[in-house]
Amino acid sequence: FMQMTSSSWGDLKAVSDVDRVLKGLKADGTKTRAHRTLVHGDYKAENVLFDGDMQRCAAYDFQYTGEGLGVRDVAYMFASSVHDTSALQFNMDDDLLRYYHDKLLQELRRHGKSAAANTYSFEVMVAQYELCLVDYLRFIAGWGMWGNVRWLRERCKRILPRLQDVIQVARSGW
Numbered sequence: 680f681m682q683m684t685s686s687s688w689g690d691l692k693a694v695s696d697v698d699r700v701l702k703g704l705k706a707d708g709t710k711t712r713a714h715r716t717l718v719h720g721d722y723k724a725e726n727v728l729f730d731g732d733m734q735r736c737a738a739y740d741f742q743y744t745g746e747g748l749g750v751r752d753v754a755y756m757f758a759s760s761v762h763d764t765s766a767l768q769f770n771m772d773d774d775l776l777r778y779y780h781d782k783l784l785q786e787l788r789r790h791g792k793s794a795a796a797n798t799y800s801f802e803v804m805v806a807q808y809e810l811c812l813v814d815y816l817r818f819i820a821g822w823g824m825w826g827n828v829r830w831l832r833e834r835c836k837r838i839l840p841r842l843q844d845v846i847q848v849a850r851s852g853w
Contacts, residue, residue, distance in 0.1 A: 688847065692837055693842045694817060697810045700849050710851045714807065720744050722752035723826070724760035750804055753779055754811035759826035773805075780804050803852035806845045809838045 703711045719726070720743025729736045757772060780801050786795035816835045819825065838845060 693839075693846075694813060697813050697817075697842070700807075700810055700846055701751070703747075705850070705853060706771055713853045714748055714795075714803070716744055716749045718745060718747040718749060719752050720739060720747070721768050722756050724756070730743060748807050748811065750779075750785070751811045751814075752809045754808050755815055757846070758815050758831045761827055761830075776808060777801065798852055800852065802848055806848035809834075809845050810849055813838055813842070 703713075703715055705711055707735050719738055719741065721740060722738065727736050727738050727741040746785075753776070757775075780799075784796040784799065786800075787793070812831060812837050819828070819831075
């Protein structure tokens with residue numbers, strides 16, 4: 680991981696804080712339920728089937744399903760399945776994240792979850808997304824490289840110098 684990101688030991692130590700945030704652990708060790716949902720856990724193109732006219736899809740391979748941040752599946756999809764010559768190469772993940780956030784809030788409100796929608800700011804979601812990217816890079820560094828590794832490494836290199844600030848923003852929604 681350090682070799683992949685040109686990080687220092689201090690950066691690597693800070694990554695342990697990422698795990699605590701992704702598990703929903705507050706600084707005092709108690710767990711929050713804010714922004715937690717059911718996640719696929721391995722959301723990548725290989726685990727999504729589409730019908731013939733590309734109007735409907737279904738996910739499968741639920742071996743890593745559990746509780747977590749919903750934006751984790753978005754981060755994993757971008758990092759593992761979007762080709763690096765695509766929109767992500769041009770830093771368009773911000774536009775995609777804005778679209779996702781708008782639709783998520785719309786659906787939360789439609790299902791009577793306005794309180795959750797009102798507390799989940801775009802800034803908090805992006806911070807959580809960035810933590811998920813760092814976690815995914817850490818995971819594939821030990822498991823094997825696949826997906827959009829070049830984009831992921833470059834994105835994480837930009838996240839790591841401000842990691843403590845990202846963690847603080849991610850927790851601010853709790």
